[in-house]
Amino acid sequence: MTSFRDTARSATAAMRDVFPATPLQRNAHLSERFGADIWLKREDLSPVRSYKLRGAFNAMRKVLENEPEKGLFVCASAGNHAQGVAFMCRHFGVSGVIFMPVTTPQQKIHKTRTFGGDAIEVRLTGDYFDDTLASAKAFCADKGAHFLAPFDDPDVIEGQASVAVEIKEQLDDLPDRVILPVGGGGLSAGVRSYFEDGCDYTFVEPAGGASLAAALAAGKPIKLDKVDSFVDGAAVACIGEQPFARLADVDPADVRTAPEDRICVTMLEMLNVEGVVLEPAGALAVDVLVDVADQIRGKTVVCVTSGGNFDFERLPEVKERAQRYSGVKKYFILRLPQRPGALKEFLNILGPQDDIARFEYLKKSARNFGSVLIGIETREAGNFEVLFDKLDKVGFTYRDITDDAILSEFLI
Missing domain, CATH: 3.40.50.1100 (Rossmann fold)
Incomplete structure (x- = not known):
């Protein structure tokens, strides 16, 4: 064996x-x-x-060896699998229909079409991949095409x-x-x-x-x-x-x-x-x-x-996510007094390596205070400890929302 x-x-x-x-x-x-x-x-x-063209090549090769009359292949993918299948359809001289979500970036759609050329057709279907996959499998059942799975296939694994x-x-x-x-x-x-x-x-x-x-x-x-x-x-x-x-x-x-x-x-x-x-x-x-x-x-x-x-x-x-993970960029909501000189007072607290990357008034939360969304970039993560210590001593009220997934999603 x-x-x-x-x-x-x-x-x-x-x-x-x-x-x-x-x-x-x-x-x-x-x-x-x-x-x-x-x-x-x-x-x-x-x-x-x-590496995706490896599995696509082997699976397609095996199908064509066992069923040489098979001339239509189908896959559902928003990325690398689609490009691998497209490349191999052109190589083997067979037709392919590649289902991609409507939300797929144009760059990926263009690359898939470039690799497949006239051998493939791209169909944009569904906002989510599960909908795209269902459409691809329904098409296979209707046309008698071969569905090329991205990973759950022994020939792909091989x-x-x-x-x-x-x-x-x-x-x-x-x-x-x-x-x-x-x-x-x-x-x-x-x-x-x-x-x-x-x-x-x-x-x-x-x-x-x-x-x-x-x-x-x-x-x-x-x-x-x-x-x-x-x-x-x-x-x-x-x-x-x-x-x-x-x-x-x-x-x-x-x-x-x-x-x-x-x-x-x-x-x-x-x-x-x-x-x-x-x-x-x-x-x-x-x-x-x-x-x-x-x-x-x-x-x-x-x-x-x-x-x-x-x-x-x-x-x-x-870059944004890397900076936040490394601790050199933070976002916080500052309760800024609505009086002359308050903003200048805050700016004077910033260190020589601290840069304002975002400054946005959110609302006037009280008669004498307003909420401000502030993003700060610095060179070393330890600079924030110094900054927050100064804010505490002066009496500014603030909330660090860098790691608050819900607030970050809506405000940042």
Whole structure:
């Protein structure tokens, strides 16, 4: 019987007719910072800037081998899976219909159409992904088309395992630890199934979409009640049934969660220091290094940077979230006396490194006072302790709302 490793190697060999292996690069900056030999598996440098074309290629290849008359493929995706499927539809010379939510950014729609060309049609359906998915499956049932799942498919898992095949060939050995981002589970299931017990693993999920951790706790895949969509490439409400079957015996201690705001810090660091553009999901494996620093010291570690499809229109949001997480930007509501000189008195309290990034009168809350929304940026987080101490001594009334999710959503 052919083993999973054999089929993964065969899939990898077949891929070489379509695209080259993505680079495995030693990162000196991270290696020095963490006292380890850290390598990045640069899936952000694939033809579609993510690993998703691997699974799409293998699943489509298998379908066409078994049903050569099958000429119509369908997927539902707002991002990397859509682009991978589009790329492969053009490669195999088959037709594809790609369902995307109406709310999908134009940049992603344009890239999908660019990769697929005349081979694909993009249909914008539904405000939410569940509606889009339902439309795609209904279309498949009506047209007899083949639905290409993003992760819950054995051929997709096998295709994603090509990442592990390449790591082994490029490193000429197994690493001590592989750090893998987890969304639906296809990549992590494929890599772990190929390496088996040959190395240690760290699986990392966004804090607002920890579906693997929830499944391990429940003993089966369960749907999360709420998902933070910021890490859109890995924010999945329920890990796939088939990936989980390959991950069900994972030690929960090897599953970590990364806070969304901290991921923003990592994205900016990789961009500013290394010139590497990563999307939020693509930064997960690098971001979690701080949590496993004691485990990796002196070890050879591979981080899979799973994608680099980042829309730079999101950069202001990423910078904002990174500053707030780092403690160098805060928002607060100040109760400002309505008298001459009060504003000047407040301005004189600010330190030489404190800059006003936002100043907005909200309302006159009393005859002699008004509420003001103020955003302050500074160079060092410790400057806020000094600022708030001065405000307290002068007698200003204020409320820090930086971490107040509800007020921040409405006011900031």
